Each structure stands twice: as structure tokens, then as C-alpha cells.
Amino acid sequence: xxxxxxxxxxxxxxxxxxxxxxxxxxxxxxxxxxxxxxxxxxxxxxxxxxxxxxxxxxxxxxxxxxxxxxxxxxxxxxxxxxxxxxxxxxxxxxxxxxxxxxxxxxxxxxxxxxxxxxxxxxxxxxxxxxxxxxxxxxxxxxxxxxxxxxxxxxxxxxxxxxxxxxxxxxxxxxxxxxxxxxxxxxxxxxxxxxxxxxxxxxxxxxxxxxxxxxxxxxxxxxxxxxxxxxxxxxxxxxxxxxxxxxxxx
Amino acid sequence: xxxxxxxxxxxxxxxxxxxxxxxxxxxxxxxxxxxxxxxxxxxxxxxxxxxxxxxxxxxxxxxxxxxxxxxxxxxxxxxxxxxxxxxxxxxxxxxxxxxxxxxxxxxxxxxxxxxxxxxxxxxxxxxxxxxxxxxxxxxxxxxxxxxxxxxxxxxxxxxxxxxxxxxxxxxxxxxxxxxxxxxxxxxxxxxxxxxxxxxxxxxxxxxxxxxxxxxxxxxxxxxxxxxxxxxxxxxxxxxxxxxxxxxxxxxxxxxxxxxxxxxxxxxxxxxxxxxxxxxxxxxxxxxxxxxxxxxxxxxxxxxxxxxxxxxxxxxxxxxxxxxxxxxxxxxxxxxxx
Amino acid sequence: xxxxxxxxxxxxxxxxxxxxxxxxxxxxxxxxxxxxxxxxxxxxxxxxxxxxxxxxxxxxxxxxxxxxxxxxxxxxxxxxxxxxxxxxxxxxxxxxxxxxxxxxxxxxxxxxxxxxxxxxxxxxxxxxxxxxxxxxxxxxxxxxxxxxxxxxxxxxxxxxxxxxxxxxxxxxxxxxxxxxxxxxxxxxxxxxxxxxxxxxxxxxxxxxxxxxxxxxxxxxxxxxxxxxxxxxxxxxxxxxxxxxxxxxxxxxxxxxxxx
Numbered sequence: 001x002x003x004x005x006x007x008x009x010x011x012x013x014x015x016x017x018x019x020x021x022x023x024x025x026x027x028x029x030x031x032x033x034x035x036x037x038x039x040x041x042x043x044x045x046x047x048x049x050x051x052x053x054x055x056x057x058x059x060x061x062x063x064x065x066x067x068x069x070x071x072x073x074x075x076x077x078x079x080x081x082x083x084x085x086x087x088x089x090x091x092x093x094x095x096x097x098x099x100x101x102x103x104x105x106x107x108x109x110x111x112x113x114x115x116x117x118x119x120x121x122x123x124x125x126x127x128x129x130x131x132x133x134x135x136x137x138x139x140x141x142x143x144x145x146x147x148x149x150x151x152x153x154x155x156x157x158x159x160x161x162x163x164x165x166x167x168x169x170x171x172x173x174x175x176x177x178x179x180x181x182x183x184x185x186x187x188x189x190x191x192x193x194x195x196x197x198x199x200x201x202x203x204x205x206x207x208x209x210x211x212x213x214x215x216x217x218x219x220x221x222x223x224x225x226x227x228x229x230x231x232x233x234x235x236x237x238x239x240x241x242x243x244x245x246x247x248x249x
Numbered sequence: 250x251x252x253x254x255x256x257x258x259x260x261x262x263x264x265x266x267x268x269x270x271x272x273x274x275x276x277x278x279x280x281x282x283x284x285x286x287x288x289x290x291x292x293x294x295x296x297x298x299x300x301x302x303x304x305x306x307x308x309x310x311x312x313x314x315x316x317x318x319x320x321x322x323x324x325x326x327x328x329x330x331x332x333x334x335x336x337x338x339x340x341x342x343x344x345x346x347x348x349x350x351x352x353x354x355x356x357x358x359x360x361x362x363x364x365x366x367x368x369x370x371x372x373x374x375x376x377x378x379x380x381x382x383x384x385x386x387x388x389x390x391x392x393x394x395x396x397x398x399x400x401x402x403x404x405x406x407x408x409x410x411x412x413x414x415x416x417x418x419x420x421x422x423x424x425x426x427x428x429x430x431x432x433x434x435x436x437x438x439x440x441x442x443x444x445x446x447x448x449x450x451x452x453x454x455x456x457x458x459x460x461x462x463x464x465x466x467x468x469x470x471x472x473x474x475x476x477x478x479x480x481x482x483x484x485x486x487x488x489x490x491x492x493x494x495x496x497x498x499x500x501x502x503x504x505x506x507x508x509x510x511x512x513x514x515x516x517x518x519x520x521x522x523x524x525x526x527x528x529x530x531x532x533x534x535x536x537x538x539x540x541x542x543x544x545x546x547x548x549x550x551x552x553x554x555x556x557x558x559x560x561x562x563x564x565x566x567x568x569x570x571x572x573x574x575x576x577x578x579x580x581x582x583x584x585x586x
Numbered sequence: 587x588x589x590x591x592x593x594x595x596x597x598x599x600x601x602x603x604x605x606x607x608x609x610x611x612x613x614x615x616x617x618x619x620x621x622x623x624x625x626x627x628x629x630x631x632x633x634x635x636x637x638x639x640x641x642x643x644x645x646x647x648x649x650x651x652x653x654x655x656x657x658x659x660x661x662x663x664x665x666x667x668x669x670x671x672x673x674x675x676x677x678x679x680x681x682x683x684x685x686x687x688x689x690x691x692x693x694x695x696x697x698x699x700x701x702x703x704x705x706x707x708x709x710x711x712x713x714x715x716x717x718x719x720x721x722x723x724x725x726x727x728x729x730x731x732x733x734x735x736x737x738x739x740x741x742x743x744x745x746x747x748x749x750x751x752x753x754x755x756x757x758x759x760x761x762x763x764x765x766x767x768x769x770x771x772x773x774x775x776x777x778x779x780x781x782x783x784x785x786x787x788x789x790x791x792x793x794x795x796x797x798x799x800x801x802x803x804x805x806x807x808x809x810x811x812x813x814x815x816x817x818x819x820x821x822x823x824x825x826x827x828x829x830x831x832x833x834x835x836x837x838x839x840x841x842x843x844x845x
Contacts, residue, residue: 056739074742084736091758091841101744104754132842335804342621355804362620362806397705404804430705431785431800439701446704567805 006068007032007186008078008154010053013062015045022048023211025062028188030154035180035187037197040207041243046190049207050158053188054080066154076101079152083159085139088131088146094118094138095127098145105150117149118142120182121175137168141175148179155180155187161196173199177223194239198227206242215242295500296327298337298349302434303454303540304373304483305350307548309529310511310522311504320503332433333402341366341488347497348504349486352406353558354567356486360578361568365489369501369580370508371552372483376545377407377472380460381449382441388469389418392425396448399430399437404567406482407451410475413561417477422565442466453482455530458540473545480554492580501580505550512548515541552579623809632813641798641817648783648794651707652775655714659771662715663722667730680723688720692778696785707792710782717774722767729763730756762838769830776822795821 009029015022022045030036040046051057053064055074063070066078081087088097095114102110118124121141131139140160147155157176161169177200180187191197197204198219206215217239221231295317299308311317312328329346331337334355340346342364350372359366379389379398386392400407408429412422430447432440434456440447442463449469452460460466473479485504491497514522518538527537540546556575562568605625612622619627635641670677692713703709733756741751757764783796793800795818802810838844 051739054743056742074745076744078743080739080743082736082739084734086734087736087740089737089755089758090843091761091837100754104744104746104750130841335806338806342618358804358806362808363618364620364806399705402804403801431797432700432705433785436697436700439697440705443701444704445700445702446706 006030007034007066008053008156008188009065009068010049011063011065013049013052013059013064015048015052015057015059021211023052023059026207026211026213027062028205028213030186030188032153032186033180033184034202035177035189035200037201037204038188038190038207039194039197039204039239039243040192041209042192044207044209045211046192046207047158050080050156050188050190054078054156056080076105076150077152078154078156079147079150081143081147081155081157081160083162085131085136085143085163088139088142090131093128093130094123094134094142094145097131097142098149101146101150113149114145117145120148120179121145135168137164137172140164140172144172144176144179148183148185151183153186155185157187157189159191160189162191162193169196170199174224176200194236194243195227197239198232198235199225204239206239208243208245214245293323294325294327295321296329296345296347297504298329298331298340298346300331300333300337300350302456303530303546304375306515306526306541307372307508307511308350309526310514311507313525313529314511314514314522316507316510317504320507321500324500334405335402337486338364347488347491347500349488350483351486352482353480353484353555354404354406354409354562356484357558357562357568357573357578358404360573361570363570366486367492367578367580368484368552368555369487369492370485370505370550371481372485372508372548372550373481374479374545374547374549374553375454375472375482376457376543377410377451377453377475377482378457378461378468379411379449379451379470379475380441380457380466380468382444382463382466383448384465384467386448386469387467389414391469392428392448394428397428397430397446398425398449398451399432399440399447400451401433402431403429407453409558409562409565409567410472411451411470412565413477414470414475416561416565454543454546455532455540458543476554476557478554478557480557481549481552484552484555487580508550512550515548555579620806620808623812627809628812628816631807631809632816635798635810635813641795641814644793644795644798645817645821647792648779648796651710651794652714652772652779655711655775655779656718656768656771658711659715659718659775660722660768663719663726663767666719666723667726670727671730677727681727684720684724687716688724690716692717692774693781693785696782710779710794713778713782714775717778718771721770721774725763725767725770726760729760729767732763733759761841762843765830765834765838769826772825772830773822776825780818 006029009027011027013023013026026049028036028038038046038049048057052059055064055071055078058072065071071078089100092100095118098117099110099114102113107113115124115127118127121144123138123141123145126134126138131142134142140163143160161172164172173196176187179185189197189200191200198221201219204217204219205213206217208214217235219225219235221229226232227236297308299305299312317326318324329340331340331349334349334351337346337349337351338355338359341349353368356366356368383396386396392398398411400411402408403426411425415424416422430437432447432450434452437447437450438452438456438460439445441450441460450456450460461468472482485508487497487501492501511522515526518541523537523541524534527534530537532540555578559568559573559575559578563573608622609625611617612624623631632641666680670680695713695716696709699709699712703712737755737759738751741755746754779794780796780799783794784800795814799811799814799818802808802814834844
């Protein structure tokens with residue numbers, strides 16, 4: 001369950017694009033070792049919130065705190081993983097991609113750590129392969145490995161598995177849960193898939209399509225989880241109902 | 250299937266290439282077969298190439314006055330301006346040209362390589378000069394290997410004259426060959442006068458006048474000094490076999506008479522002709538008068554210096570064909586009478 | 587394009603076909619060697635020029651000019667790209683200037699170049715720089731614009747400085763555009779160089795391959811002329827296929843970035 005110390009918190013975030021109010025004052029927090037899913041329909045502003053949480057986008061109002069300290073500039077300690085498979089570099093091998101941030105950071109045993117992390121995501125055999133030689137799922141594994149190799153305290157993930165085949169998505173979700181258990185990151189995971197949020201999250205924050213937080217659910221299911229269990233089904237139904245409401249209309 | 254298309258393309262390419270070559274060949278054959286020219290060009294057309302410069306003035310008069318057309322009723326005269334003797338030579342080889350005007354050395358180079366073309370008239374003698382803007386250069390001996398000498402091209406009359414002077418003074422005709430710069434006269438004059446890296450320019454009229462009129466220029470070698478006497482600067486050349494039949498002979502005779510008429514008009518300083526020429530060369534009438542009054546600029550059909558050029562160019566190794574005889578290089582007077 | 591035994595065979599067959607057509611045409615139509623020299627005399631001319639070192643000497647000179655021109659042109663293009671990246675106005679002005687100058691053949695600039703830079707090596711280098719700079723700049727700008735927004739986010743997330751981002755991410759991400767630009771730059775500069783050398787002559791001892799052609803022309807050495815043309819063709823396609831082929835195989839082909 002959620003740690004009492006909040007690794008990441010966003011408070012009263014307001015964001016406008018021109019006249020369009022995307023985020024009307026959103027607050028949420030993620031505890032250390034906690035996976036929080038931000039669940040909402042497409043275009044509701046959840047990606048915007050994720051970028052603001054990573055300080056890759058500046059809010060019009062509100063603050064972002066990491067371990068209680070306000071932050072405004074991005075840093076590798078809040079590592080963001082994107083949906084796009086081109087987030088890993090085609091001109092670098094899988095290992096080259098994983099070690100890229102380590103070498104930038106001057107980590108002395110970058111190579112060993114890179115290989116170790118690739119092993120954790122099950123890609124050690126593909127270390128010298130280039131991304132175009134890998135499947136979409138393998139590429140997102142490389143992206144995961146690149147993030148975990150840096151041992152960030154917060155991971156912000158913006159629908160990272162959305163572009164991967166459904167059959168592979170389960171594996172990636174399980175992999176993520178295992179990695180978080182081993183490395184104890186705080187994870188803010190953005191998704192529009194109810195099942196995915198139930199499989200992953202300790203806590204699910206629901207965002208409506210006008211950018212407001214309309215509900216919060218803890219997920220009382222033991223891992224490994226089955227989203228189709230009775231508890232899961234009930235939760236899924238509740239989430240579905242909530243997403244179908246249109247409070248703004 | 251990324252390989253399919255290149256394959257097909259390449260096969261197509263081979264086909265097109267073969268076609269092009271085949272067409273080129275048929276075209277060449279027409280040009281080259283000795284009896285073809287009369288069939289190729291309709292009898293009613295004669296094609297004449299000139300170059301730019303004051304030494305070509307009589308041709309300009311013949312052209313603008315329609316003197317040749319008047320003497321050849323029913324014949325269309327096509328005047329072509331070409332940039333250098335090589336272009337004229339190539340046009341003749343391609344069967345696209347009947348008559349061309351050029352310096353003697355490029356003519357000899359063609360004859361040496363087996364072109365059976367012949368000189369049928371002289372056109373002009375002209376003051377040529379190697380002109381420098383460098384006050385420290387007072388003679389050929391002052392030219393160091395770092396100095397650059399601009400002239401129209403290797404094998405041009407200017408180049409051969411320089412070789413002759415250099416042979417006489419230093420016993421080495423090739424002494425300056427590694428510092429030559431091939432530039433058309435206008436570019437060479439610009440480069441010389443703007444101090445853009447040209448030490449000296451071997452110029453012909455009108456550039457020779459314009460350069461000498463500029464501040465701080467001097468002539469370090471005249472064409473006459475280099476040659477060691479008088480020589481014809483520009484000659485008229487009939488393409489191979491042209492003039493062997495009555496039609497060609499008639500054209501050459503008519504051109505000879507037209508040129509004589511034009512030379513007389515220039516000699517008399519016919520005011521219309523002078524004004525026309527001034528317009529053509531882009532100078533005021535008064536300036537053109539001064540240019541024409543230069544005693545070394547003489548329009549005459551006499552051919553001088555052909556033998557001497559043949560001799561020295563053979564000596565310098567530019568001509569290798571031992572079979573070249575003067576009488577084969579000139580259309581005899583009788584042919585033209 | 588890979589050099590496979592098959593493509594080599596095809597190349598040899600095409601050559602053979604050309605030789606047969608050429609010689610056959612000469613024989614059938616009785617063409618003067620002044621217009622179309624025999625293949626053997628062209629080859630013997632080529633052999634002589636190769637053996638005497640003249641062609642290699644002139645080629646080396648030509649390549650030194652191209653190298654210098656491409657080096658300077660590429661440096662200036664990168665500089666212009668950086669300036670354009672700082673200011674939108676500068677980028678727009680450059681875009682307009684590029685659209686005016688890009689279509690201008692380098693050789694058309696020759697008279698002005700002589701006025702401004704004289705008639706030395708410099709003039710030819712300037713013409714090559716002109717031939718290289720605009721296509722390279724246009725491609726670099728297109729490449730820069732094409733750098734994925736995700737890369738920018740990744741770069742900022744990793745706290746990379748603008749320089750570090752440019753070198754470690756933007757540059758490799760732009761390699762397909764850089765190579766395309768260099769290909770155009772090479773093709774244009776090779777043409778410009780030879781035209782310039784032919785018109786300009788440079789200095790006799792160092793005239794480059796264009797000068798080699800020019801002297802064969804004025805002295806009416808048709809076999810030598812064709813030998814020179816052969817060299818220009820071979821060198822052009824050698825650089826195109828072997829040099830660029832190698833670079834592309836070891837970069838964008840390997841990275842799967844060749845479209």
C-alpha cells in the first residue's frame with residue numbers, strides 16, 4: 001500500500017492552451033514504491049499532466065514536488081517513458097540505448113549495469129541488436145531498461161504499452177510490476193485502459209474528459225493479479241461507469 | 250521486393266543507351282562521309298562561324314550589310330558566333346559548319362591531326378601584346394614562376410607566340426607553360442585590371458587597347474617581336490572538302506569579294522560602317538576611330554606567317570605529322586579566282 | 587546498392603555492349619577517329635596518362651579542391667544551421683536566400699568570383715563551396731526540423747545541454763539528411779569543379795581533371811579526351827557507389843534509418 005512519504009506530488013496544476021482550459025487545478029500524489037495509474041479518456045489532459053509532473057512542460061499554476069521539495073526543471077531522477085517507440089535511438093544498439101543515460105551521468109560501471117538491466121528485462125541476448133531488428137515489445141523493454149538502469153526515484157510513464165500488441169502487453173505489465181518491486185520506484189502511469197490500470201496500480205486516479213479528477217480507487221487485489229477476478233470485475237465496472245459520466249455536460 | 254525495380258530500370262537503361270549510341274552513330278556517319286555535306290546541308294545554306302574581337306570587323310560588316318547574301322542570291326547565310334577555335338573545329342567535324350575564322354595555330358593543330366581543312370583567305374593583322382600591371386615586370390625575364398599569364402587557351406596563337414619569344418630568349422619554349430591561365434579575353438582583362446591574380450595577359454584588340462589605356466599597365470612583349478616579323482592574326486578556313494566543288498568555290502569567291510568590299514569600306518572610314526562597328530564593340534565612334542587608326546591593325550586577305558608557324562610548332566612538338574605541306578593547307582589562288 | 591557478383595556481371599555486360607556497339611558503329615559507318623576514336627586507342631591513351639601519373643596527379647589536385655570546398659561548405663552550413671536555430675527571423679531569411687541561390691549553377695558565378703577572389707585555387711574552391719553549401723544547408727534544416735519531438739523530451743529529461751543534445755542526439759538522428767545532402771553536394775561540386783577547371787584552366791601544372799580534358803580538346807587529342815571522360819565517369823560513380831555505399835551501409839542501412 002501507499003507509503004506515507006510522497007515521492008511525487010502535483011498540487012493544483014492549472015494548464016491552458018490558449019482559451020482551452022486543459023487542467024483546471026489537479027492534485028495527486030504518488031508514494032515511494034507505489035504505482036499510481038492516471039486513468040482517463042483520450043484527450044482528457046492526462047498526458048499533459050504527466051509532462052508537467054516530469055517538468056517537461058510548465059504549468060500555468062500549481063507546483064510539482066519531489067520528496068516534498070518543489071521542482072521546476074526536468075531531471076533524470078524523474079525518468080519519463082513515452083508511448084512512441086522512437087524514444088530509443090535507432091543508431092544505438094539495445095545496450096547502447098540502455099547505457100546512454102548512464103554514460104552521460106558518468107556512472108563508472110555503466111557497461112556492467114547496462115548488461116545487468118538488459119538481463120532483468122530479458123533482452124541480454126539482444127544487447128548488440130539495433131532497434132529496427134527488435135519487435136515493438138522488445139523496443140519498449142529497452143525503453144524500460146534504459147529508465148530502470150538509471151535508478152530514478154520516480155518513473156512517469158505515458159501509455160508506454162499502448163503501441164504494443166495486446167498479447168505482449170501482459171508480459172510488459174508483469175515485467176513493470178516486478179521491476180518496481182525490485183527497485184522500489186514511485187510510478188505515475190498514464191493509461192486509458194481500465195484493465196491495464198487494474199493489473200498495475202495500487203491506486204487508480206480517474207480523470208474526466210474535462211481534466212478534473214473525479215475519483216480515486218485503491219485496488220484491493222493481491223499480486224499476481226487477475227483483472228477478471230470478481231473484485232477486479234466489480235472495480236472495472238465501477239471505473240467504466242465513472243468514465244462514462246460526463247459531468248461537464 | 251526492392252531489387253525488382255532497379256533490375257528492370259537497368260535493363261531499360263541498357264536499351265536506351267544502345268539506342269542513343271546507335272542514333273549518335275548514324276548521325277556521325279552522315280557528318281563524316283566525304284560526299285555527304287552537299288546532301289546534308291541544302292544547297293541554299295552556307296554556315297559561317299566568327300569569333301568576337303576587332304580583328305573580325307570585316308566579317309561583321311559583311312554580315313550586317315548583307316554583302317554575301319547580295320552576291321549569292323537564293324543562298325541563306327547562317328552566321329554563328331563561337332567562343333574559340335576548338336568549338337569551330339568541332340562544329341566542322343560534326344558537319345555543322347562550312348567556314349570558320351581563327352588564328353593560324355589552332356588551324357594547324359587540326360590539320361596535323363588529319364582534318365583536311367584549308368585556309369582560303371587572310372582576314373587581319375593585329376597588334377597583340379603581353380600586358381602587365383606589375384611595375385616590377387619590365388620584360389619576360391622578370392616573370393617568375395609565381396606570376397600568372399592569362400591567354401585564351403593552350404595551342405592558341407597567343408600561346409605559340411609566347412613559346413616563340415621564350416625559345417628565343419631562354420632557349421626553352423615551355424618555360425612559362427606551368428603558369429598559364431586559360432581565360433577568355435574579357436575575363437582575363439577583368440582579372441588583370443582588378444588585380445585578381447593575373448600578372449600578365451596576352452591580349453588582342455580591342456582588349457589590348459583598353460588594357461594599355463588603363464593606369465599602370467605596360468606591354469612587355471608585342472606579337473610582332475615574338476614572331477620576329479609580320480603575320481596574319483586571323484585566317485578564314487574552309488571545312489574539309491568545301492571548295493572542291495563548284496558550289497563551294499562560288500561561295501568562297503563571293504565571300505572573298507565581299508570581304509574585300511568590307512575592308513575597303515573600313516579603310517575609307519565609311520561613317521555608317523564605323524558607327525555600326527562602334528555599336529558592335531560597345532565603344533564611342535571616336536574611340537573606334539582611334540582603334541582603327543592603329544597602324545598595326547590591318548585588314549588584308551594576304552596570308553603571312555603560315556610557313557613559319559608550321560615550322561616552329563613542329564619544332565616545339567605541337568605538330569607531329571611530317572606530311573604537312575603548305576600547298577595542301579591553302580586553297581590555291583586559281584581555285585578562288 | 588550492394589556490389590554482388592551478379593551486379594558486377596551486369597556491369598561488365600553493359601560495358602561489353604557499349605564497346606561492341608561503339609566499335610561496330612565505327613566500322614559500319616566508317617567514322618573518323620577524330621570524331622569517335624577506337625576503344626583501343628582510348629584505352630592506350632588512358633594507359634599512357636595513368637602510367638605517366640598525369641591523370642592521378644590531376645585527380646589528386648581536383649580532389650584536394652573538392653575536399654577543401656566540401657569541408658568549408660559543410661562547416662558554413664552547420665554554422666548557418668546553428669544561427670538559424672537561434673532565431674526564427676534568421677532561419678526565414680536564410681530560407682529565402684537559399685531558395686534564390688540554390689538553383690544558381692556555380693559556374694554562372696565565375697565572372698563575379700574572379701572579380702572578388704581572383705583567379706587562383708581560391709576561385710574554384712569558392713565555386714565548390716557555393717555548390718555544396720546550399721543543398722547541405724537545405725538538407726540540414728530539413729533534418730533538424732525532422733528530429734522527433736520525443737528526442738527533445740528525452741534530451742531534456744536527461745538534462746542534456748544544447749550542445750550535448752546536438753552532438754549526441756540531433757546529429758545522428760539527422761544522418762539520413764546529412765548523407766542525402768552530401769550526395770547532392772558531391773554531385774554538384776564534381777560537376778562544378780570540372781566545368782570550372784575547363785573554363786578556367788587554373789594553373790597548367792595543377793589544372794585538375796577538367797584541365798586535362800581541356801588540353802586534350804584544344805590539341806585535338808580525341809582519344810585522350812575520351813580517356814579523360816572515362817575517368818570522370820568512373821571516379822564519379824566510384825565515389826557514388828563505393829564511398830557513399832560504404833558510409834550508408836555502415837550507418838543508415840545498419841540502423842534501419844534508410845526510409
